[in-house]
Amino acid sequence: MTLILSTVIAAIVGLAFGSFLNVCVSRWPHDEGIVKPRSYCESCKRTLSWWENFPVLSWLVLRGRCRTCRAPIGWRHPVVELAVAGLWAYTVWQTLTSTEQQNFAALSYTAMLNAVAQMIFLWFLVALAALDAENLWLPDRLTLPGVLLGFLLSLAHPALDTYYISGGFAEWQHLTGVSFAYWFLGLVIPTGLILVIRYLYRVFRHRDGIGSGDVKLVAMLGGWLGVRVALLAFGIGVVTAALYGLLLYANPAMRGDGDSWLEEKVPFGTFLSIGGIVSCLWGVQIVAAYMSWAGVEG
Numbered sequence: 001m002t003l004i005l006s007t008v009i010a011a012i013v014g015l016a017f018g019s020f021l022n023v024c025v026s027r028w029p030h031d032e033g034i035v036k037p038r039s040y041c042e043s044c045k046r047t048l049s050w051w052e053n054f055p056v057l058s059w060l061v062l063r064g065r066c067r068t069c070r071a072p073i074g075w076r077h078p079v080v081e082l083a084v085a086g087l088w089a090y091t092v093w094q095t096l097t098s099t100e101q102q103n104f105a106a107l108s109y110t111a112m113l114n115a116v117a118q119m120i121f122l123w124f125l126v127a128l129a130a131l132d133a134e135n136l137w138l139p140d141r142l143t144l145p146g147v148l149l150g151f152l153l154s155l156a157h158p159a160l161d162t163y164y165i166s167g168g169f170a171e172w173q174h175l176t177g178v179s180f181a182y183w184f185l186g187l188v189i190p191t192g193l194i195l196v197i198r199y200l201y202r203v204f205r206h207r208d209g210i211g212s213g214d215v216k217l218v219a220m221l222g223g224w225l226g227v228r229v230a231l232l233a234f235g236i237g238v239v240t241a242a243l244y245g246l247l248l249y250a251n252p253a254m255r256g257d258g259d260s261w262l263e264e265k266v267p268f269g270t271f272l273s274i275g276g277i278v279s280c281l282w283g284v285q286i287v288a289a290y291m292s293w294a295g296v297e298g
Contacts, residue, residue: 003096006104011089014119015055018084021127022077029135043071055081080130087122087277091115094281117153121146121224121280125273128217132269138213143220147187150223154183186222190230194218214268221276229283236275241268 023034026042039048046068052058059078066073092104095115101107107115124146131137194215201209222230248264279286 003093003102006096006102007089007093010092010104011085014085014088015081017088017123018081018126019053019055021084021123021130022080024127025076025080025130025134028131028139028141029137041066041069041071044069055085076130076134080126083126084123087126087281088119090281091118091122117149118280120149122277124220125276125280129270129273129277132213132267132273136211136265136267138211138217138269140213140216143213143216146220147216147223150187150220151183153224183223186224186226186230187219188222189227190222190234191215191219193231193234210268214272217269217272217276221272221279225276225279225283228287229279232283232287233272233275233279236278237268237272240274241266241271244271 020034023039027034037047039053040046041048043066046066052062052067056078059073062073064073064075065071092115095107095111096102096104099107099111101111104112104115124142128138128142131139131142194210198208198210198215218230218234221233224230225233244266245264248266
């Protein structure tokens with residue numbers, strides 16, 4: 001199995017898991033099961049035929065509309081499927097090229113575990129980004145298991161040092177033997193920062209500006225990525241959310257029914273998740289480049 005074939009297979013599997021993720025995003029906010037009932041049109045409730053469930057392809061064939069009632073099928077469906085497919089394909093390609101392997105099945109157990117862990121982490125972040133963008137909701141069923149998985153990965157860290165080759169996880173390479181302590185610091189420092197910001201916002205605005213789900217998401221990012229890379233993810237989230245706020249200010253048509261753009265709710269968890277994805281893939285390189293530019297020793 002060549003490098004290209006391994007990457008293509010990862011993309012195909014990613015499309016399938018992205019399609020499953022769309023089911024979760026559509027049903028979890030309504031407390032529906034993800035196995036039953038079968039997939040259906042959210043508008044006319046018709047059960048979908050088997051060929052209407054192919055990731056991306058069915059959406060294109062149907063031109064983004066239900067074939068019965070012609071209700072639009074949102075862009076979220078192909079975007080989520082392509083996002084998971086692309087991120088998983090990139091993870092496999094990155095892992096194989098970094099370890100000079102051509103076949104994913106030929107990887108060592110630890111290198112494969114690292115790649116699978118990164119794929120799970122990225123799936124979680126895409127899920128949280130989509131849920132917050134669509135429902136302003138970051139469910140505990142994702143954030144809390146995400147924190148726990150980061151903790152379990154830290155326990156396995158001593159055996160994985162040599163193989164942490166991806167952007168964010170490579171942060172742990174510098175801390176042999178202190179992985180649990182670093183997991184704890186990664187959890188506490190970014191989470192403490194967002195809690196302080198949340199408190200100050202409440203003091204000055206007399207209402208909550210950052211939800212508890214955002215706090216748990218930052219804890220999850222810190223536990224997986226480590227202190228420096230998690231702070232980078234947080235910074236990217238803040239900057240992109242601020243840019244989105246400027247768009248709301250400049251374009252009133254994007255706002256809801258509120259009288260002021262300051263009252264518009266922003267899906268901060270979506271932007272934190274985007275920051276987490278960027279930092280997971282390229283975080284260590286970005287931090288190293290910044291520290292080199294600033295003349296700071298790593």
